[in-house]
Amino acid sequence: MRSCCCWLAISFALFLLISNLAAKVFWLSSLFGKRDVAGRIAFYVAVDQYSTSSVTFKSRMLSMENDEDVVELVDKGNENVRLLCESHEIPLVMVKFDDSSKPFLNSIDLYPPSTAVGTVISNLIKQFQWQRAVILYQDNFGRQFRPQLKQLKELQHIYFFVVQADLVTVRKFLDDAMEMNMLGPYYHYVFTDLDVYTLDLIPYKMKGCNITAIRFVDDDAPVTKRIIARLKNHKATNGSWPIFTSGTLPTYVAVINDAVSVITKTAIVLQNSLKPESVDCRNESVWRGGTTFMNFLKATAFQGSTGHIQFDGYGKRFNFSMQIVEATTQGFVKEAPFVMYKKSVEKLSGNDRYEGFCIDLLERIAEMNKFNFTIHEVKDKSYGTPDANGRWNGIIGELINGDADVAVASLTINFVRSEVIDFSVPYMHLGISILFKKPEKTPPSLLSFLAPLSLDVWMYMGAAYVVVSLILWLVARISPSEWVCSHTCQGEEENKENQFSLGNSFWFTIGSLMQQGCDIAPRAVGTRMVASVWWFFTLILISSYTANLAAFLTVERMEYTINSAEDLVKQTKIRYGTLNRGSTMQFFKDSKIPVYEKMWMAMKSSEPSVFVNGSREGISRVKQGNYAYLMESSMLEFYVERDCDLTQIGGLLDSKGYGIGFRKGSPYREAISQTILYLQEKTVITELKDKWWKRRGGGKCDSADGKSSISAELGLQNVGGVFVVMLLGLGLAVGVTIFEKLKTYTRSRHQKKDNN
Incomplete structure (x- = not known):
């Protein structure tokens, strides 16, 4: 019976410390009931992680199946165990709620005092400003709450409940409340069980009620993340078991882990004594070492899975925190790149199914404000518009009806929506733009070398050439300095010659224009001034021509049939439309600007309908040709970055912003708005946009265009016109030469005949 009593003393502590000083091996033994599978596994995983290079900790499970006396004494409660341990100076580490009011000096309790939970509930009631509330508690008569709920429903204005029950009873209570239609948006339930947050509350929250719970586990603590990783690894190795089904750490498991940590830290300090x-x-x-061991246990302080761990003189936790969690649902419209399905070879569920700009933004907001969220898609896949009776559909309707607490999507802030829901500050600014298909690139013509200058400039340049040549000839004829004697005139005025004949004047100006020059040099001041002005003119003109020539020879130009919203109104060949039941459609419908009014009339009367049910449908119609899609610039930028056949026409038609939607009077609005402003100030939102617009599949068209412009080579189609001009010039020169030869030959024959 000796061992039986010793194991009994440790049964509620879960641990018995036996040291082997020679090998520095410490055995941590535990005593669990046959049904406490979760406790066994949690204990095993916890002990396994605390061994060091100098100390090894090993776990040992003790069976009490045949120890009926032990079972009987354990069933009598914690106080009997504590009295036995105290009489033998055996330290006791409690891992269950202790409601005893009698102080014990030989035990520590990892759970928070029951008074702490009561204080939290009291503060919540004050914060919610409840004037009256109903407290429901679990008793020994079973888990049937339906009779009480039926009586409470018959009373008027009873909407606030505090429920004290274990986890199984909480689920049964919520099922009963759902059947009694007591989960509407006016109802608010506060649960005292510390593990309510591990339940799947989506079916109940979808009814619109408010659910508040208390959490003792610190999910952000590094030790919590480590124990979760070890539990997942153990589950993958050993198969399914009841600890880690929800993906969150139950309080009981976290407390066992912290209890093992307290004991191992103390054992390491006292290992030599x-x-x-x-x-x-x-x-x-x-x-004899029990009192010393207990004193060191009480002096231990560290950061564990349940937050800061520190004990007072009676072994009670103090200086700790408890978190208030709200069960929420989030309404989403799936629209790339804001919300998209995550591509994965594995089957995903819950929030893991989604990714995108809005998901990342929401995760950062939730991280800063310490709340959890559950995502569900909007049933009709639309943003929402009111019907004739003022009832809204889409994501706006789900907010109004209480089906969602927060709407996170590319939700445009406008006056009509702000009358029925609240918005956060804008997290992105944008406007309506025109999405159109890029026209086919036209290859350069043979005469593309003429393109740098317009036809008018070429005509004016030709006229300038003729006029300057004639003025040069006239000034040279008038100026005495241009008349000089030849070597045979011997100073006779009538025999002086002028080098600027009409032909030479034209030759001089064309030589200057072609940057080649000639042997003729002006002598008079007047002719030099004419030449200087002409040289300056040709310098500027040829430099401008050369600067533009490369671009016109290498770039295949695209000619757009429309360049603005006004161009759309003026024609009938290209049809245009918007997303059906969206803010863009509402903008044109309500606009008083004449151009936009005409566009709305054209869209409304068009058959078949030009309105689409999604952006992808609109883009598909654009790529088919003769269709322009009016959409918000943020999404337009996303698609243009990924599809080089698409382009934006003109600028923005208006200016607005995207915001997060809330029900009227939502308590989350102010906190989330402040978080958005902080993220904007720290450029986090800018980085997220760059991630989803540029780095995640974007930038294809920019890189392709850049590559082609760098390595472009001039083909015959680019410079063929120069060869044509050269051949025409050569042909003309040969023709003129033949003509001169024939003319000279004919003249010489006539002279010979005359001489004869």
């Missing part, structure tokens, strides 16, 4: 002793539960023997 601990001595193994046998304690007989049937006599008055004591463990």
Whole structure:
């Protein structure tokens, strides 16, 4: 019976410390009930992680199947165990709620005092400003709440409940409340069980009620993340078991982990002073090192899975925190790149199914404000418009009806929507733009070398050439300095010659224009001034021509049939439309600007309908040709970055912003708006946009265009016109030469005949 009593003393502590000083191996033994599978696994996983290079910790499970006396004493409660441990100076580590009011000096309790939960509930009631509330608690008569709920429903204006029950009873209570239609948006339930947040509350929250719970586990603590990883690894190795089904750490498991941590930290400190002793539960023997061990246990302070761990003189937790969690639902319209299905070879569920700009933004907001969220898609896949009776559909309707607490999507802030829901500050600014298909590129013509200058400039340049040549000839004829004697004139005025004949004047100007020059040089001041002005003119003109020539020879130009919204109104060949039942459609419908009014009339009367049910449908119609899609610039930029056949026409038709939607009077609005402003100030939102617009599949068209412009080569189609001009010039020169030869030959024959 000796061992039986000793194991009993540790049964509620879950641990018995036995040291082997020679090998520095510490055995941590535990005593669990046959049905406490979760406790066994949590204990095993917790002990396994605390061994060091100098100390090894090993776990040992003790069976109490045949120890009926032990079972009987355990069933009598914690106080009997504590009295036995106190009489033998055996330290006791409690991992269950202790409602005893009598202080014990030989035990520590990892759970928060029951008074702490009461204080939290009291503060919540004050914060919610409840004037009256109903407290429901679990008793020994079973888990049937339906009779009480039926009585409460018959009373008027009873909407606030505090429910004290275990986890199984909480689920049964919510099922009963759902059947009694007591989960509407006016109802608010506060649960005292510390593990309510691990339940799947989506079916109940979808009814619109408010659910508040208390959480003791610190999900952000590094030790919590480590124990979760180890539990997942254990589950993958050993198959399915009841601890880690929800993906969150239950309080019981976290407390066991912290209890093991407290004991191992103390054992490491006292490893050289601990001595193994046998304690007989049937006599008055004591463990002489027990008091020292307990004092060190109480002096231990660290950050564990349940937050800051520190004990007072009676072994009670103090200086700790408890988190208030709200069960929420989030309404989403799936629209790339804001919300998209995540591509994965594995089957995903819950929030893991989605990714996108809005998902990342919401995760950062939730991280800063310490709340959890559950995503569900809008049933009709639309943003929402009111009908003739003022009833809204889409994501706006789900907010109004209480089907969602928050709407996170590319939700445009406008006056009509702001009358029925609240918005956060804008997280992105944008406007309506025109999406159109890029026209086919036209290859350069043979005469593309003429393209840098317009036809008018070419004509004016030709006229300038003729006029300057004639003025040069006239000034040279008038100026005395241009008349000089040839080597045979011997100073006679009538024999002086002028080098600027009409032909030479034209030759001089064309030589300057072609940057080649000639042997003729002006002598007079007047002719030099004419030449200087002409040279300056040709310098500017040729430089401008050369600067533009490369671009016109290498770039295949695209000619757009429309360049603005006004161009759309003026023609009938290209049809245009918007997303059906969206803010863009509402903008044209309500606009008083003449151009937009005409566009709305054209869209409304068009058959078949030009309105589409999604952006992808609109883009598909654009790529088929003769259709322009009016959409918000943020999404337009996303698609243009990924499809080089698409382009934006003109600028923005208006200016607005995207915001997060809330029900009227939502308590979340102010906190989330402040978080958005902070994220904007820290450029986090800018980085998210760059991630989803540019880096995640974007930038294809920019890189392709850049590559082609760098490595472009001039083909015959680019410079063929120059060869044509050269051949025409050569042909003309040969023709003129033949003509001169024939003319000279004919003249010489006539002279010979005359001489004869």
